[in-house]
Amino acid sequence: MSITFNGVTVEAQRPDGTTRVLLADVTAELTEHRIAVVGPNGSGKSTLLKLINGLMTPTRGSVLVQGIDVASAPRRVRRTVGFIFTDPAAQLVMSTPVDDVGLSLRRTIKNRAERRERAAALLAERGLTHVLDQSIHDLSGGERQLVSLTSVLAVDPEIIVADEPTTLLDLRNRNLLRRTFASLPQQMIISTHDLELAATCERVLVVEDGRIVDDGMAATVLPRYRERMA
């Protein structure tokens, strides 16, 4: 498993025509199983994550996922990278969990009844049997985030990228999601303000003003980060 950033710079145009640098010359090799990206709001965390599946493209430099340049084969890369958004309400397409997971399965299982059965089984694995046919709108934030995760895992991604997945959750759901993440075999890149979640990762990157300003093991980087932000 590897994600490589080669001198990646991302610039955006402001409405008045001037450019804003979102990410400045970032080079990194991500091979660890679980990696956290921390940093203040607007530091470039989201940009870094969205580069991994081609939601954003570098202005200069390149991003490689398993050796494939994201810019040259974005769809192929997206099939191996699952993305979890902060707000699951935006990520869920269908009105019920079983239909949403079914949507992810539509390429692999053509028969509707079989697809439903498989979707229900996947949701059951996450402890969501009781909400299969409920309206997405009536679920709790934590349940919604678990449904998004189930839909993403349904396509068997090799890498999971999660952009502040616990920000909108209460403490209990945060803990639940943290435990669920810890049990996944996929390589995970998680941006977060939740330092307990970051502490469960092997490696932590600190992003500030579009640059990686600290990088290393969670046990050494997180205390320094707390000090920086004090």
Next chain:
Amino acid sequence: MTDTDAPRDLALIAVFAALAAVMSFVVIPVGPVPITLQTLAVILAGIILGPVRGFLSVALWVVVGLIGAPVFAGGTGGLSTLAGPTAGYLLSFPFAALVAGGLVSVLHRAFARRALAAAVFLAGLVGLALSHALGIIGLMWSQQTPFKDAFLGDLMFWPGDLAKNVLAVVIALAVFKAFPRIRHGLS
């Protein structure tokens, strides 16, 4: 056109169709006439999304409503709307969005990129006029009404629509400020 444009446009089209539904649920009684924010949603879809996406978005709402989802005025839906006196208005809406969306960029260019507000107001007005014209034709057909009666009946919706058109201008300008790139997909 990049490979991510189609899904992004699809999301905008679907969400604006939902917005039209929500605006239809809002009923403001003005005297005995129940006014909804439908036409505001139609004009905004055209102006904000541009002619093609605006048309598709409003058409999506109309078709989903005709199929039976309760997304029209006051939470109604179904083919019954085609049987009523307002059928012409409903069917005109996608075209009103198309015309308003197409005109706003033409007018804005004609005004040498100044006075976006005036361009939006005029484009909305022409879109509304088209909607009222088709609405009158619908009234004449379904009620076997002479033109004069249909015209007078239609007049009672103009004050509300004019007020909504002014609202559309203010809202569109706020939206263009918040999302300067939203009109880029505009053809």
Next chain:
Amino acid sequence: MRTEIFGIHTPGDSLVHRTPPGVKILAVLLLSLIPLVVRSPWVTLGGLAIALIVLFTSRVPVRRWLPLAWPVVFILVVVVIYQGIHGRVDLMVVVPGNVLAALYLARALVLTTSGPDLLDAMSRVLPERVALAVALMLRSIPQILDAMGTVRDAARARGLGRNPIANLAPVIVHAIALAQVTGEALVARGLGESDMLE
């Protein structure tokens, strides 16, 4: 205000409930459109009678399907008065009758068919991207209604409770933000691509 779009589905085991959704949709289409084209009071009354019979056989409580929204009543009353003044008794029956027949037929469909079953039946005939757009639209409605409530509270808190701009502009801005994140999510999930059919 309705917060759940297919919330009026009432499960049951009547013949109407058990009829396949595709058959029901087709029946509603035909029975609603024929009186519209034929324009005879007898055909209209026949259509209305069928609609009512179907609703009674569905055994859904009457109070769940009978009430009419105020704007519908208003328009029907205006039509009846107008046609009465002009002495067109046939149109006094045909226009409101067609409206009511189609309306109650549609209600019978939605009351006896679950939302997912309806969408399922439609997606069999619709191209995948259109079905996706329909699903996305329906799931966005409660989200926008929620945003509307939040915006209204915020406007009130600022003493702008009746200001239409303060009540509406933030809703539109919120809707666009929702559409943008949704678009990104579609891209990330490989949905809605221009060649999705292939």
